[in-house]
Amino acid sequence: MEDFGGKVAVVTGAGSGIGRALALQCAREGMAVAAADLHEGRLDSLSGELGELGARVFTARLDVSDADAMTDFAARASAGLGAPSLLFNNAGILRLGDTWSHAVGDWQSILGINVLGVVNGVNAFLPAMLEAGTAAHIVNTGSVGSLVAAPGMAQYTATKMAVRGITECLHHDLAARDVPIGVSLLCPGPVLTAISDDLMGIESGAPDADPAEHLMAGQPDFITPAEVANCVFEGIRAGRFWIFTHPFNGYLKDMTDAMLAGNNPTYSEVAFD
Numbered sequence: 001m002e003d004f005g006g007k008v009a010v011v012t013g014a015g016s017g018i019g020r021a022l023a024l025q026c027a028r029e030g031m032a033v034a035a036a037d038l039h040e041g042r043l044d045s046l047s048g049e050l051g052e053l054g055a056r057v058f059t060a061r062l063d064v065s066d067a068d069a070m071t072d073f074a075a076r077a078s079a080g081l082g083a084p085s086l087l088f089n090n091a092g093i094l095r096l097g098d099t100w101s102h103a104v105g106d107w108q109s110i111l112g113i114n115v116l117g118v119v120n121g122v123n124a125f126l127p128a129m130l131e132a133g134t135a136a137h138i139v140n141t142g143s144v145g146s147l148v149a150a151p152g153m154a155q156y157t158a159t160k161m162a163v164r165g166i167t168e169c170l171h172h173d174l175a176a177r178d179v180p181i182g183v184s185l186l187c188p189g190p191v192l193t194a195i196s197d198d199l200m201g202i203e204s205g206a207p208d209a210d211p212a213e214h215l216m217a218g219q220p221d222f223i224t225p226a227e228v229a230n231c232v233f234e235g236i237r238a239g240r241f242w243i244f245t246h247p248f249n250g251y252l253k254d255m256t257d258a259m260l261a262g263n264n265p266t267y268s269e270v271a272f273d
């Protein structure tokens with residue numbers, strides 16, 4: 001998909017970070033934007049910014065893990081703006097801790113948001129995209145955790161590996177039907193957003209602002225949400241399934257070599273080279 005002007009984009013988790021940058025980039029590309037998030041205040045400020053960019057906007061406060069709420073969002077967004085050509089299933093949360101430290105309820109909530117949130121988005125929006133029969137693209141947000149298991153990340157890794165599996169299967173299912181709908185898995189490395197606040201010891205996120213430059217100091221691997229959005233649009237234009245924001249080559253190669261050699265997994269900090 002190469003032409004975006006006049007078309008409709010849907011973004012979940014649009015209130016902050018990567019989702020917010022994607023929504024703003026859609027508006028800059030001349031698209032109407034249907035934005036969903038759990039936080040109404042974030043949606044209000046986003047809506048103002050999208051309006052200033054001249055975009056038609058529809059916002060909905062919803063929990064992506066709620067299938068009925070997603071179906072309702074799809075119906076109202078399509079009635080207000082039209083059927084989407086771009087769908088970003090982006091909302092997600094991060095939780096850290098030893099594998100055995102999480103209660104079942106915590107597993108259920110992160111699986112509901114990170115995995116079923118993607119499933120709900122696909123189920124709610126894809127039928128209308130198929131019916132329209134025009135060029136469209138779905139981007140599901142995975143992570144480096146879709147590729148690599150790290151200590152303390154069992155919940156996140158489990159969900160993001162599931163998103164990778166779902167997204168690869170979606171790609172195959174659509175390719176088998178020869179429809180003009182592309183699919184991408186977005187695998188960001190470290191991005192300065194509210195989700196990384198805990199990891200960086202920052203007290204409160206600034207969801208409506210690009211991270212201050214001083215936060216980047218000493219964090220050479222962290223990139224901004226706007227850089228991720230540029231990378232995503234480049235990937236969509238090129239029709240790429242894998243959208244990596246950082247070079248994971250060295251890590252992927254080491255991991256695959258170890259696997260094929262029958263060696264047990266080891267973990268060292270991901271080297272982005």
Ligand SMILES: NC(=O)c1ccc[n+]([C@@H]2O[C@H](COP(=O)([O-])OP(=O)(O)OC[C@H]3O[C@@H](n4cnc5c(N)ncnc54)[C@H](O)[C@@H]3O)[C@@H](O)[C@H]2O)c1
Pocket residue numbers: 012013014015016017018019036037038039042062063064065090091092093094113141142143144187188189190191192193194195196207
């Ligand atoms: N920031 C990173 O370093 C990084 C790296 C890899 C992947 N990701 C992924 O990128 C995506 C976006 O994360 P981000 O870093 O921009 O985080 P963020 O916290 O800045 O933004 C996420 C947004 O999703 C919303 N959200 C959370 N739960 C929701 C729910 N149940 N329903 C609807 N909205 C909900 C939040 O309110 C927030 O506005 C996530 O899927 C995350 O896993 C982030």
